[in-house]
Amino acid sequence: MKLQQLRYIAEVVKHNLNVSSTAENLYTSQPGISKQVRMLEDELGIQIFGRSGKHLTHVTPAGQQVIDIANDILSKVESIKKVSEEYTKPNQGELNIATTDTQARYALPQIIREFIKRYPKVNLHMHQGTPSQISEQAARGDADFAIATEGMHLYTDLIMLPCYHWNRSIVVTRDHPLAKITKPSIEDLAQYPLVTYVFGFDKASEIEKSFKRANLDPRVVFSATSADVLKTYVRLGLGVGVIASMAIDANIDKDLVAIDASHLFAHSTTKIGFRRGSFLRGYMYDFMLHFAPHLSRDVVEKAVALRDQQLIDEMFASMTLPIR
Amino acid sequence: MKLQQLRYIAEVVKHNLNVSSTAENLYTSQPGISKQVRMLEDELGIQIFGRSGKHLTHVTPAGQQVIDIANDILSKVESIKKVSEEYTKPNQGELNIATTDTQARYALPQIIREFIKRYPKVNLHMHQGTPSQISEQAARGDADFAIATEGMHLYTDLIMLPCYHWNRSIVVTRDHPLAKITKPSIEDLAQYPLVTYVFGFDKASEIEKSFKRANLDPRVVFSATSADVLKTYVRLGLGVGVIASMAIDANIDKDLVAIDASHLFAHSTTKIGFRRGSFLRGYMYDFMLHFAPHLSRDVVEKAVALRDQQLIDEMFASMTLPIR
DNA sequence: GGAATTTACGCAACTCGTAAGCATT
DNA sequence: AATGCTTACGAGTTGCGTAAATTCC
Helix, strand or coil: CCHHHHHHHHHHHHCCCCHHHHHHHCCCCHHHHHHHHHHHHHHHCCCCEEEECCEEEEECHHHHHHHHHHHHHHHHHHHHHHHHHHHHCCCCEEEEEEECHHHHHHHHHHHHHHHHHHCCCEEEEEEECCHHHHHHHHHHCCCCEEEECCCCCCCCCEEEEEEEEECEEEEEECCCHHHHCCCCCHHHHHCCCEEEECCCCCCHHHHHHHHHHCCCCCCEEEEECCHHHHHHHHHCCCCEEEEEHHHCCCCCCCCEEEEECCCCCCCEEEEEEEECCCCCCHHHHHHHHHHCCCCCHHHHHHHHHHCCHHHHHHHHHCCCCCEC | CCHHHHHHHHHHHHCCCCHHHHHHHCCCCHHHHHHHHHHHHHHHCCCCEEEECCEEEEECHHHHHHHHHHHHHHHHHHHHHHHHHHHHCCCCEEEEEEECHHHHHHHCHHHHHHHHHHCCCEEEEEEECCHHHHHHHHHHCCCCEEEECCCCCCCCCEEEEEEEEECEEEEEECCCHHHHCCCCCHHHHHCCCEEEECCCCCCHHHHHHHHHHCCCCCCEEEEECCHHHHHHHHHCCCCEEEEEHHHCCCCCCCCEEEEECCCCCCCEEEEEEEECCCCCCHHHHHHHHHHCCCCCHHHHHHHHHHCCHHHHHHHHHCCCCCEC
16 A cells, blocks of 8 residues: 555545546546556455446445545645654745635735735645635645634534634615614614625524524525625615625725624624644644634644534633634 | 655654664564665655664654654554455454453453354454553554553543443452451451552552541552452462452352452443544444443444543443443 | 664666557446 | 547666675664
């Protein structure tokens, strides 16, 4: 068994069992991969991939187990490399952050600006996507961190640490009736069509909950993943925006009126997640500390040692998190 | 980075940094290992081993981290092999059990006899040692299971599942004064010199606790790790034996009187431990089930999924375990 | 001086790439 | 017919063993 063979089968799976495109992606030849895959199968005495003739059609049950472990191994191989780089070039390396549009646009810029100043030799890559894409990237090891508010809890391979709470605001044009109400009720809001985040994407659930509690049925006429897009459609008069408060810029959004809605909707919590068992570089700890000041190295290491997500949640339940 | 290189550094550490003996043990040449070790160090750009001239003297901090991860990787490589063997030869393989003398002698024989009958093609190996040796063997992957009563809690790499409770008996010769008392008190017992298990070895702690609680100071004149040895010295009149009840055989020990001491000492719990993250063969689940009937595959898998030892302990706290 | 590691060298094995053959969609 | 996997073969590399040199205790 060779590490390359494990790399090959893992990559083949990631390329939907297409060996040719896998080879292209790895800058190697297709026959080379084919051969190594079959050699591994021969050595283990099992089929990892099901075949119809010469085509790979599916992953066998045994194969799936092997691939899961192989990914674990490959991730640990990366950890070894990171360990050595931590000693050879402590302030140099990669930082891959997978996050949602809102975080990338409003929560992260200041942090990242400081981070780049502090670690000019660390190459920073931002990956945007839906919460589930983000979580998977982190769980697969394609990203060091996943930063999102929802949808990460499904991945047991991720350790998630709460970073900050945030509330929503109601956003309307200056001439909208709601603009004159300083503290609108949920019933007030229910009278108007809504413009808010895509359900299941970021945080629609908290909004739905509040309406359900009041036995109301919100009418979402437009949803998107990006606060900027939402604001644009609020400006077009499509409806009333319900948007993360941090996404409102007093300078840029002068033409809009933002009304705090923390009395209507429970706060949400943005979390940072990383792969269980992955080695964290010094600058990664530092990044977390600057993103969420309560996440000191000690705290993070303690949380990791707890292993169980529920215990981690309990650990932070007693801590007061910043509110943005 | 090659798997062999990781294997080599791990083995060199296990052989106290003696490359020659490592080579001998791996049936390969000493220069081969030396070279691969240095090639890995060159690739990573760090020293794994500290050297004084040509001799390896110690493991560097960076090296220790690398070695820890390497052991993880190697253990997962073994898991892949086990997975494939589970499909190719489901009733064939190895079972390495590390345990204490008492377990091997009194608790396991019946289980193992049945197991061998059930799985004639599984090669069974028993490793005896102190609880800490046992735990380390399991944590290192040298043994599939560690079975012991104490000393395993220190190894966070081990998942431990409680198997059964057991009590102690007072063992004396027929002519001893205590032989006539059916339910001796702790004060009765304190009048005589004791013969019991080595402290820190198996379970002396519970005995000490009971005496301390009564403000008494037990006088242990002889201690050993094996119940058979203890009985021998009881026969010599050295003192009163305090021995696991299961270690008393009504047939063999006719010349001795055994008095149940469950009212004097709290019961102890024997646990079975295995390495976190290791793949368990079907027959391993079966072994656990027969050793401790409450440890069905479902229960074990649920416990493993909990990850945290404390949560596992809580899970079993509500279950009633067998008493032996 | 003895034990242990490094260096040097040569053989065998292996990985990988190209090109041709063949099955599947 | 096109796409994609397998077989075949050759070149370059690498892993490993033996023997000699070197260093440490």
